[in-house]
Amino acid sequence: MLKNERGAALPIVFILSMALIILGASLFTVSLAQASRTVLQEKREQAFYIAKSGADAIASYIIDNYRVTTLTDTAITNLNNHYLNQDISFGDGFFRAKVSRNPSDPNVIVIESKGIIDNVSNRTTLTLGPDGPVINMTHAILSNGEIKVTGGFKVWNRGDVAAVKGIEGIGSSNLDGGDLQPRYTGEFPPEIPIPSDLDPRTTLTSPITRSANYGDYEGGGFEIRVSDGKDIHINFDKFKINGIINIRGSGTGAVHIYTNTIKSEGSFTINNLDRKVVILYAQSSIDLKGSFDLNGVLLYAPNSTLTQGEGSVSITGAMITSNLELSGGTVVHYDETIANFINAIRKFERYKWSDE
Structure with a gap:
């Protein structure tokens, strides 16, 4: 009887032994698989951060070197073909990237980046957009109040003339193909705050080559030089000025001239000699009793009343004012590029990340 019981125990021992062996093998296999998954996940995370770092570096380059209006289709093609369409080393891996426009909004830029490390890849997408509204202006004169004209007046090159509260003294014959809009309800370019x-x-030394706050000024003009x-x-x-401001230089920066009030009893001229982006801001009032010439300048004064008591006004570009009273001779040569200088100062900023 005892021998039979001992014999019966052998299969049980064998089965238990095999079960333990199989369990051990299974646990070993699971451990290997888990370790493999852990390594794979680590590689995917590394690839993701490589992709993200690459996209962020490209975004910084675009922000530092382009504005919304200067990142043209040609510039995007050159970025892709000459720099990004290749494996770019980064740490222990590399990334590839592509820059394109958002089909539904051409002012939004999409940066697609793929990071790769040890044949493991991951992706991310970063979108860039303007740092403010982009509004296309077709106006030679855009008034937030009313326009009153009692002297000679002419707008050339199909620029529109619009006023929220009405227009007096201007007819269609005064416009060279532009529209007269006496009860304007459309958009205005957004206000730009003073830094x-x-x-x-305390002392203005010509030429001015860098940003500064000069307080009150009364003088005969100066030069602004853009060198970078x-x-x-x-x-x-x-x-208060009776003279000429000349703007020149080989640099690509924009020139912003901010004033609270402008007063001129002789002549006031700004010459944009090298076709920079130049915006003259006036916050409160513009009082002119002599000649006023802006050559290649956007006058941006949406809260200012511009009063021309005598003399003449000649503008190559466009003006945005509140109330406008013109009693001398006025000629505006509308220039679409200058009218949209506010769009031209728009820079890119990071909008959002989309991770895959």
């Missing part, structure tokens, strides 16, 4: 961190200066890719911001409070 609050400009260095204060940085914008120049120049702020005045009371601005």
Whole structure:
């Protein structure tokens, strides 16, 4: 009887032994699979961060070197073909990227980036967009109040003339193909705030080559010279001038001239000699009793009343004002590029990430 019981125990021992062997093998296999999955996940995370770093570096390059209006289709093609259409080494891996426009909004840029490390890949997408509204302006004169004209007046090159509160003294014969819009209800370009961190200066030395706050100014003109890719911001409070401001230089930065009030009893001229982006901002009032010539400048004064008591006004570009009272001779040569200088100063900023 005892022998039979001992014999019966052998299969059980064998089965238990095999079960333990199989269990051990299974646990070993699971451990290997888990380790493999862990390594794969780590590689995917590394590939993701490589892709993200690549997209972020491309975004920084675009933000530093382009504006919304200068990142043309040709520039995008050159970026893709000459720089991005290749394996770009990054750490222990590499990335490839592509820049394109959003089909539904051409001002939005899409950066697609793929990171690869040890044949494991991951992707991410970063979109860039303008740092403010982009509004196309077709107006030679756009008034937030009313326009009153009692002297000679002419707008050339199909520029529109519009006023929210009405227009007096201008007929269709005064416009060279543009539209007269006396009860304008359309869009205005957005207001641009004055930088609050400009260095204060008590003496203006010509040529001006960098940003500064000069307080009150009364004088006969000066030169602004753009020597690099940085914008120049120049702020005045009371601005009284009888002379010429010349703007020149080989740099690509925009020139912003801010004033609270402008007063001129002789002549006031701004010459944009090298076709920079130049915007003259006036916050409160513009009082003119002599000649006023803006050559290649956008006058941006949506809250200012411009009063021309005598003399003449000649503008190559466009103006945005509140109330406009013109009693001398006025000629505006509308230039679409200059009218849209606010669009031209728009830079890109990061909008959002989309991870795959």
